[in-house]
Amino acid sequence: MSPSPSIATLDTRALRQHSEALFSRCQWSREQLLSFQATQLQSMLQHAIHSSPYYRDTIGALVAREAALAAFPVLNKHALMENFDRIVTDTRLDRHQVERHLDGDDPGSLLLGEFSVAATGGTTGERGITAFDGAAWLAAIATMVRFQRIIGIEETTRSMAVFASSPVHISHRIGAELRAIRPKAPGLNVLMPTETIVETLNAYQPEVISTYPSFVRVLAAEQEAGRLRIRPRLFRTSAETLTQDVRAIAAETWQATVANSYVCTEAGPMGHECLRADGLHLAEDAFVFEVVDTDNRPVANGTQGAKLLVTTLTNRTLPLVRYEISDMVTMASEPCPCGLPFWRIASIAGRREEMLRFAKRGGGTIDVHAHRLRSPLTGTAGVRQFQFVPLPDGLEIRISVFPGIVADAVSRKIEDAIRATLDAVDAQPSILAVKVVDAIDRSGAGAKVRLVATAAARSPDKR
Template sequence: MLSRQRAELQSMLRHAVHSSPYYRDTIGAPVARGAPLEDFPALTKRVLMENFDRIVTDTRLNRRQVEQHLDGDNPGGLLLGEFNVAATGGTTGERGITAFDRAAWLAAIATMLRFQRIVGIDETTRSMAVFASSPIHISHRIGAELRAIRPNAPGLNVLMPIETIVETLNAYQPQVISTYPSFVRVLAAEQQAGRLRIKPRLIRTSAETLTQDVRNIAAETWQSTVADSYVCTEAGPMGHECLCADGLHLAEDAFVFEVVDADNRPLRNGIEGAKLLVTTLTNRIVPLVRYEISDIVTMATEPCSCGLPFWRIASITGRREEMLRFPRRGGGTVNVHAHRLRSPLTSSAGVRQFQFAPLREGLEIRVSVFPGVDADAVSRKIEDAVRTTLTAVDAQPSSILVKVVDAIERSGSGAKEKLVTAPATRLPDES
């Protein structure tokens, strides 16, 4: 497989240099001399957007045309009758677009179907998804393709009224549900309240960082296994857990993955990186060479016991944009990833949703609570628990504000819940 990957990589690089003015200028020389991939420059989302017209290899396509199609009346339809296009704001809030021709799109769907097979999902499985509402988002588009082989599967999205979702799930009785980790909490709360009455054997998650507490919630509520998947709008489906749930198997015959440090230097397996660089091997319309994804990733050091040949991501801590900075006891600053602060909130009874917003030398924590909960008591418990967690890593924020809100809205075309966002309020001495 790795031999095939190397051959496909060289073919893709030659194609990119031949057909893309951008790649001709940026990697033409290293490709000609057979330089290793790590010598090539990385491609950020900003650079992709600024140079889209020079990166795309079909001269009929350009950024303005793709954006106009996505902003039109039928964004889920084929552009020029043959291109699937999609957009993302992602966790970074920076817009990105991409296009797939028929061959690239079929390769993406085939990769997803192959991954589903490894967790026991086929065309006879009562499987359904609850993801994005917008057809410009790739999860919506993949869901539409997968419903085509399950014509009775209902089409739901996370922005529908929860009453509608509950009623539909009760009627369909899915064996497998695919959704965001944050929405697993919502469904579990409905099940525990007695309104939702389903018995899924498997929960598939995607698009948000999956944490152990969500696995625990699914196990306690439905006795279900959770299998995480790894999808990037610009690249397509890239990885999936097997039923061992011990890391994400990567589609190494369709991509090259590099865990790198802040200077884009590859790191050994087992070492946490600053970001992930992905090179696509199947999309020749918008080739991505060392495309930067800001996930903080660690690769596995041992093969999976399931026997699959694909190597694995052992863990994804979260996004680089979810790192919070606080004053350090004794001077200086300390970085704390927002996921470290999740446990005090997930272990607090009555908390329904939560979100962090950095303040100057402080932190605002927004929470929504279930009806009948003493919001003041929950707020005090959260503040004390978060302070304790931060103190353990020598972080000393000047203030922690817990703000109770009615609901935390989902954002972007993917309708995801952002873990970290900009503050809605400021401390009195902030400008």
């Protein structure tokens, strides 16, 4: 039996009131915002050590002596899952109970009539779960509504989403709540037949579409072919790394802007670009963000870090203190001209798990991030999808191509371009192979396209 679709669980009046209160904070000064954040942090830390056995043991002494947050231990996904029952602050919840609910027939419903729960496989492939109490879920959705208002999306805007098919995934759950305040918006997901999506979009004529960056490419190809006939002014993207070529595709195809958003399943909506599309403004009234190096030492604004640490301020059921996200983030070095008080992420280079290792000319090894190899693929006509698969002695590049394209010619061009890119940084893989497949499957509950896959994640051969 397939899971039931998610339904809205929030009272729309309460959501409107809370989002209005959050929106008013856009007028705060930077000093007001940071003062509020500091007060909320101390409140959350006190709650954590009094209500969570895990935090009482690990940070109780640090809170008692008012240590700086940078002195606190880091919590990663493995530790979260291993210690879930001791981290969660409501004694009615445990990991197995949440997992049973998510694996059941109606994962989109409230657990125990109170808790919104979700799961993620993430880039690492290790499953993570989360639970939001009613107040935390209201805060999460109101934060998303505020972000949307910042970029001109109101309740009357013809806005719709095309994200995950499974109610296990947080994007599906958020979509259900947002459709409740826009009742005419149709529900679509990326695993539906393309023909169905095209027909629905043509009928609805959305002003704004929220989806994965990879799906913007799909829609652009349909528009170019003449099957899709829409005129959106804005795309909101999330969950996959947004690259400049996707912005260019949206601009060339529809003269549309792309505004990126930043959502973490375990934490909720965390950031969003304003219409300047020059970095992700962060919800610092709901989180504390730290960019650190591999040894968890802070890095300066304008310097790329190895990971992002997030401390939640609104979810009292599952508080996260310095939770590790493997995004390689660079914070902005100057305020945004838009005037919002929220600082912003200037760029996300990708995940640490997307780093590829090759033999190096002259001996040793060299690490090359998969995003460095994107350009030869995005710049090659006829390529529909692509994915990198690391091999013990090199790299396999999987591609799917559009109908009528000579796959052999495209493969040779890509192989030559990738070799030249790697050669420029002294990387010398023994094996470099381009493999043409019918399609590259979307994976996990989120139905995202992984940039870097494992060799075990096979796609059907085209030939």
